Amino acid sequence: MTKIPDRKYYVILSLLLLVTEILIGSVFKNFHWLRAYGGDILVIPLIYCLVRIFISAFPRLMPFLMCCVGFLAETAQYFHLSDKLGFERGSLMSIIIGTSFSYMDILCYITGMVLIYLGIFIRMNFQKKQNL
16 A cells, blocks of 8 residues: 555555646646647546556556546547447536547657656655655
8 A cells, every 4th residue: 555655655646636627627727738738638647646646556557558548548439438338428427528539649658657657766866865
């Protein structure tokens, strides 16, 4: 399991990312590029932080696995899974699964994964400097 200080760290990051996602979707909705790409880039780090609150196994593999979750969601969108399951457009499940496939979303998920690895690298170096 994740250590308590790590849990607090990931809870705070999750909340910050969630608030940012909500702001992108509501306040900055007129900035199409930010809504279209910023939210997709940040969703993978958000999922990563939420999972890390509870699971500490495979910390270096976890960002890749979270990116794969994004790929699965995009695959579901490609095959119109939301429509096939009968979810109405705009319903919570339809929003979670998504309705439109995009190769740019895949690139955004990869960018989000790279940001996670960058964050891990920065945090590890910061912790090394603190221990010296």
